[in-house]
Structures are given as C-alpha cells and as structure tokens.
Amino acid sequence: MNEIARNIRKEIIEITYLAGSGHPGGSLSAVEILVYLYFYKMKYDSKNPRWEDRDRFILSKGHATPVMYSILAYAGFFPREDLKHFRKLGSHLQGHPSYLEVPGIEASTGSLGMGLSIANGMALAGKLDKKDYRVYVLLGDGEIQEGQIWEASMTSSRHKLDNLTAILDNNNLQIDGKVSDIKNPYPLEDKWRSFGWEVFTIDGHSFDEIHRAISDAEKVKGKPSIIIAKTIKGKGVSFMENNYEWHGRAPKEEERLQALRELS
C-alpha cells in the first residue's frame, strides 16, 4: 500500500500541474486514508459502480478531487488516461466531483458541509432496507465550521447509525490559515463525543493505525464512529507540508519536478 500511496501522490502533483489549478494540499493529506479504504477495506465493483450492496464513500471535502480521481482511476473505475484532462472543458473529471459524470463518485460535493447529511441518508436507507453495506465519509477540519455538519452529526447519533464511519482529515489548515486561528474547532474529540459519537484518534498517515481504527469502528454498536486523523497538509512534498498556501494552488514546472523527485 505504501507503493500505491507514493504513486497516488505523484498523480496528484501531475494532474494539478497539467490542469494549472486544483487542490494539492488537502489531497496529499488524505492519501493513506483513501488508499486503505479503496485497496484494502471497502467492497465495491469498479465494473459495476452502482452495485446495490457496495460500501459507499463520500468525499465531503469535495475539493480533494486530485486524490479521489487518482484513486478511482487506479481502482479501475475509468481509464487512467482521463486524469490528464482533469478540470479541462469537456472532461468528465470536473474540478469538484460530479455524480452524474464520474463512475465511482457517490455524490456531487464541493460546497462544504453537505456530505455527512448525504452519508446519513444512505446509512438510513441501508437500515430501512436491512442492507449491510457501510458508509464512509471524509470531512475536512475547516469544513466542520459549517453548521450543517453539526446538524448532521445530531442526526447520525439520533438514528444510531452504526453503519456509518466518518473520518476527519485533521491537517489543521484552511485557506486563510490555521483552523484554530480562524474558527477554533478544538477540542475535537470532546465535541464529537458529546454529540453521541464513538471517537478514535490516529496518525492519519499510518496504515496500521488506520486499519485498527476502521476495524474498531466497525464493531461499535448503536452509535456512529468518527476517526480523527491527524494529518499533514501537503504530506510527501517538503515545500508543501504544513503550508496553507498550497490549499488551492497548482505546482509550476520547477515545483512539479522538485515534488516528483522527492516522491521517487
């Protein structure tokens, strides 16, 4: 999985460079989480993306399309060729995920704060239909400044959605700076616990810790789980790490070359 993670990181650099825009920072921080889910954990069929009993993954932090599309391409949902056309006119790989256009995308996101509610709807439908698929949703730590997230978190625990696992990409940065400076969301664990969630805190770049937390979350009955993943925005590329300027900026030629060198 480390090998896959490295290749995914290279794709993130490559496709944002080719597009001339995109969100590398918050994509790089989520790599291990997504690699684990798509190449180890989730049950799905890339040749039958709407298979009824599949596990669902919602990218609530919808701007992380560079990592999402790279993962879906490597998982076989569409040709890797398509990645070159990310964000270009006529490409199905829109800047923010488009449900109707990209196989493997479970919901259109981009406007923050909505993915947890959507995930709840899917989890509730799963319970109603007595299905045993699992729903995973990736949230951003800036994203949780949106009130809707807290509306949704109350819904999750009100309905005992133990078929739902949320993951919080806690890279501590947003566009204008540190999340704690803009609108402090800490303490995270206490907040989610008080909203009725089972909370796990891990190093978001350790496959072992991700594996343990995801497995433990599955065993929780009667409440939803959230894994607070401590991550580094821009992880893997020295000049991007922990630098909020790389939230939504594409690397230029020299930066791309430097990044690819580091990742090889």
Added chain:
Amino acid sequence: MARKGTKRGGEITGTEGIKLASLRRAYGETLVEIGDKRKDIVVLDADLAESTQTKIFREKFPERFFDMGISEQDMISTACGFALSGKTVFVSSFAIFVTGRCYNQIRNNLCYMNLNVKIVSTHGGLAVGEDGSSHQALEDISLMRGLPNMRVISPSDAELTMDVIRFIAEEKGPFYVRLLRPDTPLIHKKGDFKFGKAILLNDGEDVSIFAHGIMVHKAIEAVNILKERGINPILFEFHTIKPLDELAIQYAIQKTGKIIVVEDHSIYGGLGTAVSEYVSSNNPCKVLRLGVEGFGESGKPEMLFKKFGLTPIRIADKAEEILDRVQECN
C-alpha cells in the same frame, strides 16, 4: 347559495357557497395513499409535521417518516442521500424556510444531481397571516424557478393538490410544490390537473388574467365583476409555473393582446416575471404584474390582501385600466 363548479375550458360563475378544503390535509392524505402502494416512498419534515400535515403519513408509516428537527439544510441533503439509495423522497416545511435556508443544498445536491426529491412546502405568500414577515414566503417561486431541473407547481385547491402529489410521485426528478395555509374553495375535480398545461377557467376576448394559488380565487371573482362591467376576460390558472404553458400564453396574446398576472408573491421573479420573459421575446405585448413589493406583515390574510391590493376589485380595475390605456395608444 347553490354550489357552482367549473366547466373545463368554459365559464365559471363564482366561488361563493362552494365548499372549502385544506390543501395541506389533501397532501398528507395523498402521501398515505401513495405510500401505501409504494414502499420506496420516504417523507422528511423539519419539526413542522403538525402544520404541514406530513403527520398523517407519520401516523401510518412511522418507519418511513423522519423528522429532521429544525435543520432544513440537513433535511435536504439527507433526502438526497435517500434518493441516491433508490428512494422517492418528499420533504416539507414552510415555503420561506425550505427554499431559503437550504437554497445551496437544493441547488448543489438536489438539482445538480437531478434526484428524486420532491419539495412540498406549505404557508406560501401573505396568506400565512398573523405570523408576519419572517414567515411569509414572497420569493420562494423566484428562487426555485431559476434552478436547472427544478419544476414548480402552485395549485389553487385541494383536489388539484392531490393530483399534483400523485403526479410528482411518478415523475422522476426535482419538484417544488407550493401549498397554502388557508383552506380554499374546491373549484376542481380529479383529472383537471395536466402537468405544464394552464387551465382555462374562462374564455374571453378583451383582456387576459393569469393567476396561481390563492389568487386564482380572487381572479375568479374579478372575472365576475368585469362581466358585470361588460368586459369578458380570459382567465387561466397557471398551476405549473415551470415549465410555462407557452401555448396558453400565445392564445391569450392572440385573442386579447394584454395580460395581467396576479400572485401572492413578489412581483420580482414569480409567474409575472416568467410570463414577461416569454412574452418579451416572442409576441411582445403589455404584461402587468400584480403581486407584492417589499416585505409582508402581520394581519388576517383578507386584510393583508386588501392592504397590498390583491383583491377582486383591484384586479378588475387594473384590467379595465390596461384596456383603456391600450385603446388610447391606438
């Protein structure tokens, strides 16, 4: 007074003495009717089930009813999650809340993904009454109209409401239906509703009046007043505001060349604006928009209508005015 009904495409003679019925109650009962046949129907509300009457569905099918609490944004996106999982979802709240507070969710989740979620609101317009401005939705149709994939329907009575609900349950994709708080006269019968087709309530030749929702009833009375004054207007009920019945508009232009649109909604962005959009690029003629400018306020609905000029007499006066003005130009 004897009960008077409507004839299809013919003459109507007034609504006094006609039975009143609740659109909200009709909605709740129709939800049960279709929910009984279709197990994929799911209903969401935002702590207003007691008012919107989705409580009627809640009582019969509690496992398929979800009260989201006072959280409209959560409600819309959750509804989309259900729809993405194969359900047909009805969501309800007051018009002002369910279109305004969660507009971005309606746009980015529901319309952009073109999902099977039907927004059925109640308490549209000044007709809300004493609750006042914060609760009187005067911009809801304007908001919903502008969204791609969204269809907009505003029925005038309980009978039409039932047909509308049955229709949208079968027809895929997003819908916005605006229901009323007050009971209104039953002027329709089952089968009157044809999606996208305005109902010709009175055929005439002098001037055309278009209306939707509660103003249909005011317009019917206005037609009677005008007839006494020797004027025979066309009256169309435009229950479907989007898509607009262009043939009906053309018919009205060809026969009369002047249109008055009356609605319990802002003059910016409602049916009046929709008609003006069509008319100005097709067969330009005068379109007068009667509606609300500004915010509403507390008061009994009938008194509010009087204050804001949405009465049968004023509609009739405006119709006469538009006639005289055009004749002067000629």
